[in-house]
Amino acid sequence: MITLADLAALHQAHADDLAAAVEPVVLDGPRGPVTIGDGPVTLMGCINLSRDSTYRESVATSPADAVRMGRIQAAQGAALIDLGAESSNAGAARVTADDQIATLVPAVKELAAEAVVSVETYEPEVVRACLDAGARVLNMTGRQHEEEMLALAAEYDAAVVMCFGVTSNVREIADVPPDADPMPVLLDHFAPRLGHARSLGVDKVVIDPGMGFYYGNLVDPMTRAQHQARVLTQTFRLRPLGVPVCNVLPHTYDIFGDEFRKAEGFYGVFAALGGAHLLRIHEVAHLRVVLRALEELTIR
Numbered sequence: 001m002i003t004l005a006d007l008a009a010l011h012q013a014h015a016d017d018l019a020a021a022v023e024p025v026v027l028d029g030p031r032g033p034v035t036i037g038d039g040p041v042t043l044m045g046c047i048n049l050s051r052d053s054t055y056r057e058s059v060a061t062s063p064a065d066a067v068r069m070g071r072i073q074a075a076q077g078a079a080l081i082d083l084g085a086e087s088s089n090a091g092a093a094r095v096t097a098d099d100q101i102a103t104l105v106p107a108v109k110e111l112a113a114e115a116v117v118s119v120e121t122y123e124p125e126v127v128r129a130c131l132d133a134g135a136r137v138l139n140m141t142g143r144q145h146e147e148e149m150l151a152l153a154a155e156y157d158a159a160v161v162m163c164f165g166v167t168s169n170v171r172e173i174a175d176v177p178p179d180a181d182p183m184p185v186l187l188d189h190f191a192p193r194l195g196h197a198r199s200l201g202v203d204k205v206v207i208d209p210g211m212g213f214y215y216g217n218l219v220d221p222m223t224r225a226q227h228q229a230r231v232l233t234q235t236f237r238l239r240p241l242g243v244p245v246c247n248v249l250p251h252t253y254d255i256f257g258d259e260f261r262k263a264e265g266f267y268g269v270f271a272a273l274g275g276a277h278l279l280r281i282h283e284v285a286h287l288r289v290v291l292r293a294l295e296e297l298t299i300r
Helices: 004-013 015-019 063-076 097-111 124-133 146-156 183-199 221-233 235-241 253-274 284-296
Strands: 025-029 032-036 042-048 080-084 116-121 137-140 159-163 205-208 246-248 278-281
Touching: 004 015, 004 221, 015 235, 025 116, 032 042, 042 063, 042 284, 063 080, 063 097, 063 284, 080 097, 080 137, 097 116, 097 124, 116 124, 124 146, 137 146, 146 159, 146 183, 159 183, 183 205, 183 235, 205 246, 221 235, 221 253, 235 253, 253 278, 253 284, 278 284
Parallel strands: 042 080, 042 278, 080 116, 116 137, 137 159, 159 205, 246 278
Antiparallel strands: 025 032
């Protein structure tokens, strides 16, 4: 059970982390600059151009459908739209780089006029094609080609969402840190990667603890939910890295059942209170009103 006393104790125990400065990431958008940093939480809508994706409501059946859905998400309050052509599920079918490009590029070209477009991939050829088409963010979900992908981000002055992971790509099953407190492991993981990105000229980086991916030691739904809640409520402890943090919000079907579409709003409260700067979500309209309530209500 999460209590107010628990949250207060976390903040008191890690007050120095909470005070650390974070340099915002500012992106040029079609409707003006988009700032990811301290202040109102930024929303990244998610659209899956893969029928293997488990969140059926986010699946687009064609590039034209993705454009339609992206326009709706932008109107609902998403400042960024994240497009992917291959499901991150471990058992999902792999999609070749050529097929990803054929699916993503038409959607990127259209949506770049509506919002800042992010592309989720681990293939450098896909990155270049999508950045050429107008994408401004690389959602980097694999380590295999990290050097080349960071070089592309520097070449195009694109931002990078750097996901936690030790494998070539997130489709390869790995484990999360087994420690009761995962935050020191996350700090140690990201610090050298951030340093390397900066050495290559990438100065717009957002880190993602990777809670949306499949892990071999988090197969039990409640164990997974406990880990996810632990990271969400302690996101502020990553502030010493000096960069904004993106969180993917869980759905925990075993708790929410047929009300799973409300789960993002529930977890979004903990993410916002925990210090998230960017939320990658499917239910944009719901999250917008939840975050608006947090912004407008005060408790003294």
